[in-house]
Amino acid sequence: MKHLRLIQRAIEHGDRIALSTDREQYTYNEVVDRSSQIAAAILDSAPTPSDDLAESRVAYLVPAGFDYVATQWGIWRAGGIALPLSLSATEKELEYALAACDSCMVLSTDELAPRLSGLAQRIGINHLVIDPIAESSRDQLPTIDPDRAAMILYTSGTTSKPKGVVTTHACIEQQIKSLIQAWHWNADDCIPLFLPMHHIHGIINIMSCALWAGAKIEVHPRFDVDAIFKRVSEDAYTVFMAVPTIYVKMIETLESISPSERDSVIGGFSKMRLMVSGSAALPVSVHRQWTDLTGQKLLERYGMTEIGMALSNPYQGQRRPGSVGLPLPGVEIRLYGDDGQTIQSEDVAGEIQVRGANVFREYYGRAEATKESFIDGWFRTGDVAVLEKGYYRILGRTSIDIIKSGGYKLSALEIEATLLDHPAICQCAVVGVADETWGECVAAAIVLQKNQTVELDDLRSWCKERISAYKIPRRMLIVDDLPRNAMGKVTKPDVTKLFQ
Ligand code: MCA
Numbered sequence: 001m002k003h004l005r006l007i008q009r010a011i012e013h014g015d016r017i018a019l020s021t022d023r024e025q026y027t028y029n030e031v032v033d034r035s036s037q038i039a040a041a042i043l044d045s046a047p048t049p050s051d052d053l054a055e056s057r058v059a060y061l062v063p064a065g066f067d068y069v070a071t072q073w074g075i076w077r078a079g080g081i082a083l084p085l086s087l088s089a090t091e092k093e094l095e096y097a098l099a100a101c102d103s104c105m106v107l108s109t110d111e112l113a114p115r116l117s118g119l120a121q122r123i124g125i126n127h128l129v130i131d132p133i134a135e136s137s138r139d140q141l142p143t144i145d146p147d148r149a150a151m152i153l154y155t156s157g158t159t160s161k162p163k164g165v166v167t168t169h170a171c172i173e174q175q176i177k178s179l180i181q182a183w184h185w186n187a188d189d190c191i192p193l194f195l196p197m198h199h200i201h202g203i204i205n206i207m208s209c210a211l212w213a214g215a216k217i218e219v220h221p222r223f224d225v226d227a228i229f230k231r232v233s234e235d236a237y238t239v240f241m242a243v244p245t246i247y248v249k250m251i252e253t254l255e256s257i258s259p260s261e262r263d264s265v266i267g268g269f270s271k272m273r274l275m276v277s278g279s280a281a282l283p284v285s286v287h288r289q290w291t292d293l294t295g296q297k298l299l300e301r302y303g304m305t306e307i308g309m310a311l312s313n314p315y316q317g318q319r320r321p322g323s324v325g326l327p328l329p330g331v332e333i334r335l336y337g338d339d340g341q342t343i344q345s346e347d348v349a350g351e352i353q354v355r356g357a358n359v360f361r362e363y364y365g366r367a368e369a370t371k372e373s374f375i376d377g378w379f380r381t382g383d384v385a386v387l388e389k390g391y392y393r394i395l396g397r398t399s400i401d402i403i404k405s406g407g408y409k410l411s412a413l414e415i416e417a418t419l420l421d422h423p424a425i426c427q428c429a430v431v432g433v434a435d436e437t438w439g440e441c442v443a444a445a446i447v448l449q450k451n452q453t454v455e456l457d458d459l460r461s462w463c464k465e466r467i468s469a470y471k472i473p474r475r476m477l478i479v480d481d482l483p484r485n486a487m488g489k490v491t492k493p494d495v496t497k498l499f500q
């Protein structure tokens, strides 16, 4: 049996510590062994038990940590496509995620089982709880070709419902190897993991890179600034990766704690070999404040679910605030103008387009959307950038309907569709409004049905049952009509102005 490279490397890392929490730690051997037990149990309980899942979709709702890695690798080793579900998803969102990619099975821990058992029964898919899985029932697991599909991650965007981004093992491997090389990952590294595990920032940049390198991941159930600061002041970490909102929150906390505590936390930060920011624009002011406080120059990089990481400031060399640097190893970048020509000179804005082995295979079941997202083999990111003195700088996005809040990519259209389901709402427009902490904050202008009223707090509670908390509009306005142009079309820039 030939193993996937990530698993083979884990076998070689053997008795090193792969993951730790405040109570337990697990070696690479333990993770590999557990993943083979889970793989065998998946194959035994598949709708048609077989020796290979052959790219069937297997979803899982498992918190970050030992169980998460063993489950993801278990699905891969059984030949399936791993589909991580969001811990903050509502039942409706879970149902959509399971149905839209035709999952044959869903796995969960015992603790999270109540969130899935009724749903799985209702939609008629197997639900396997991993805790009771014991000995492996199989000597052999299938050999997995690297060109097989490995993972589906949902990404929100220019369509109302999220699309499932399908990546292959080869693609994931390329994404990992590029970062290992560019950011000098090594077996002596230790990194905290507190980001959600249904997006690539947590899955690839942190978890998979660390495990590829033989490094140690310290798992936190969520981002808790006090818990992180305690460990930073104990010099626990060599590498740190977070979204800009987290740096803003850490600056606020650093400014509010006692001088002695602050000195010890800053000591820990200043000794790290690498601190990275990404998933959303890092304001220049935050970049500078962080350097002033800790002496660390944050390395800002740019990526996307469909392509992994594409651009990065250098590990050695100038890390320029406000810029996302240069193409990562193995990634080809071009800027594409409105005139359909590749931009050849600096200081001219164009869409970032990407080519390379890092690029995803398809949007699951959406052949048309997949086709439209490529031009001559280049993936169209929808992000606009400019090349300035050799470094790329992001200027914005081509679609106003994509909102980035707290590092999450949100679809204004999805939130609008949810609001429109409310019986009192007749029309609405959702926009992202600039916000110092969250980057953008979700705002909704709402027109009510005739003779209807609604309490905004009630509306928020109503949304809470339908969409994840981070998608719920923080700001809402009831208006008589939405701003429109001469053709009667809603003008979102004018909607944004309503909140300024
Ligand atoms: C939460 N709150 C918000 C938002 N989210 N308010 C405004 N806008 C928001 N987006 C409110 C809550 O309602 C609550 O308010 C209070 O803030 C605290 O909420 P909580 O959820 O506890 O916040 P947190 O735990 O501090 O979370 C902040 C966070 C989280 C850690 C920054 O948003 C996060 O993990 N973001 C990372 C997402 C990520 O990994 N993205 C990567 C995607 P109240 O107290 O009033 O109820 S991958 C990607 O983008 C690409 C590929 C890339 O390049 O990486």
Ligand code: AMP
Binding pocket: 155, 156, 199, 277, 278, 279, 280, 281, 282, 300, 301, 302, 303, 304, 305, 306, 324, 381, 383, 394, 397, 404, 407, 408, 409
């Ligand atoms: P996602 O679909 O969640 O993978 O989000 C990808 C999007 O995040 C990109 O298309 C960009 O719009 C945004 N993004 C990621 N990193 C950066 C960055 N450093 N600066 C600005 N935008 C970023």
